[in-house]
Amino acid sequence: DIVMTQSPDSLAVSLGERATINCKSSQSVLYSSNNKNYLAWYQQKPGQPPKLLIYWASTRESGVPDRFSGSGSRTDFTLTISSLQAEDVAVYYCQQYYTTPPVTFGPGTKVDIK
Amino acid sequence: EVQLVESGGGLVQPGGSLRLSCAASGFTFSSYDMHWVRQATGKGLEWVSAIGTAGDPYYPGSVKGRFTISRENAKNSLYLQMNSLRAGDTAVYYCARTRPGDYVWGSYRNYWYFDLWGRGTLVTVSS
Numbered sequence: 001d002i003v004m005t006q007s008p009d010s011l012a013v014s015l016g017e018r019a020t021i022n023c024k025s026s027q028s029v030l031y032s033s034n035n036k037n038y039l040a041w042y043q044q045k046p047g048q049p050p051k052l053l054i055y056w057a058s059t060r061e062s063g064v065p066d067r068f069s070g071s072g073s074r075t076d077f078t079l080t081i082s083s084l085q086a087e088d089v090a091v092y093y094c095q096q097y098y099t100t101p102p103v104t105f106g107p108g109t110k111v112d113i114k
Numbered sequence: 115e116v117q118l119v120e121s122g123g124g125l126v127q128p129g130g131s132l133r134l135s136c137a138a139s140g141f142t143f144s145s146y147d148m149h150w151v152r153q154a155t156g157k158g159l160e161w162v163s164a165i166g167t168a169g170d171p172y173y174p175g176s177v178k179g180r181f182t183i184s185r186e187n188a189k190n191s192l193y194l195q196m197n198s199l200r201a202g203d204t205a206v207y208y209c210a211r212t213r214p215g216d217y218v219w220g221s222y223r224n225y226w227y228f229d230l231w232g233r234g235t236l237v238t239v240s241s
């Protein structure tokens with residue numbers, strides 16, 4: 001199974017500042033036949049289900065604000081919130097779907113306001 | 115409205131059984147692979163099971179042999195039969211949908227990222 005790790009475990013960022021979350025997979029999730037990275041990002045606010053933010057490592061889901069962006073390839077990925085808003089306080093998870101089953105998630109990164 | 119609504123959670127003793135249901139609406143249920151994902155309080159997300167459009171089931175080792183996923187397309191419903199429950203199965207169970215896959219150079223690829231989630235149902239295994 002592909003193991004996903006995230007760093008940091010938590011971070012506190014001032015409103016309007018940039019937040020950066022890292023995700024690493026134990027093996028490449030880049031499928032060479034279509035040159036796509038099988039990596040998604042989710043946001044989970046307290047008491048709510050997760051919400052899809054990004055798929056194919058960098059494609060924003062419809063309706064997701066453009067301050068959220070994803071980057072990276074193969075085994076190293078980043079979710080960036082360019083200008084943190086109060087409503088972005090949440091836990092963020094990465095997930096690989098290159099080798100399924102099983103689906104595997106990262107352990108999550110908690111983002112708070114400084 | 116496109117939505118998933120789970121039901122059937124509750125308190126059950128260790129070794130007991132429970133059946134979860136998920137009612138889908140607002141989309142063509144039969145065209146999507148469907149999943150159960152769970153989350154223990156204060157913990158991360160754990161994939162529990164999946165069922166393909168043809169009814170093919172998939173499980174991780176942690177639940178294989180104890181949980182059974184099924185679907186009833188005529189009723190737009192997904193189910194999870196959970197047997198031999200343990201304290202470690204205590205969690206909120208989410209029903210979730212993934213995008214349809216595609217053929218890439220002749221090989222079918224699942225696109226198992228979750229674009230729709232229910233609000234979850236709580237399962238507590240305790241004596």
